[in-house]
Amino acid sequence: SQTIHQWPATLVQPVGSPLSLECTVEGTSNPNLYWYRQAAGRGLQLLFYSVGIGQISSEVPQNLSASRPQDRQFILSSKKLLLSDSGFYLCAWIGPPGGNTIYFGEGSWLTVV
């Protein structure tokens, strides 16, 4: 079966600390993967998307980065978190090819203090 997992679910990090959120998918190959962020009181903002290993497109300049080290793994990172990085982060995958089913990770609630 096709699944997507995202972790950690919640985290509280101090300003200036690093961040790593991980997303993995199962039951497919070469998926299109997405990272979104929802800041408090705002809609979902596309941060990064990836169409394959090592292929990352950034939609919004920020102090975050993404990597696709394996076909079914998508990682969101930061070297130094800012207060403004707080929010709800969501990994997503469209399947099958043609895109009529969206799979979402469980979401990660990040609070930067």
Next chain:
Amino acid sequence: AQSVTQLDSHVSVSEGTPVLLRCNYSSSYSPSLFWYVQHPNKGLQLLLKYTSAATLVKGINGFEAEFKKSETSFHLTKPSAHMSDAAEYFCVVTSNSGYSTLTFGKGTMLLVSP
């Protein structure tokens, strides 16, 4: 290229009255369209989706949406609002091209008063 426009950032209704949340889209390819709901501090829940079958789509909790290609719209409706419907609603489009893209609307906050 594709885009989604949710025409209202906030909609206020009274309990028991109809709900209409508007969504317009543009897409260069045949789109699939979705409505998701997000309750406070929760993840996204799929309400319904259109994938080129019947244009009137019925979803969970009494919601439905009609795909109107001529109007490029996919409005979400419910005959009678319930207090538990208060949440944020997102219209989402993907394109049925070889390379799928995923675009969210900015969301509509539905407020339900007693």
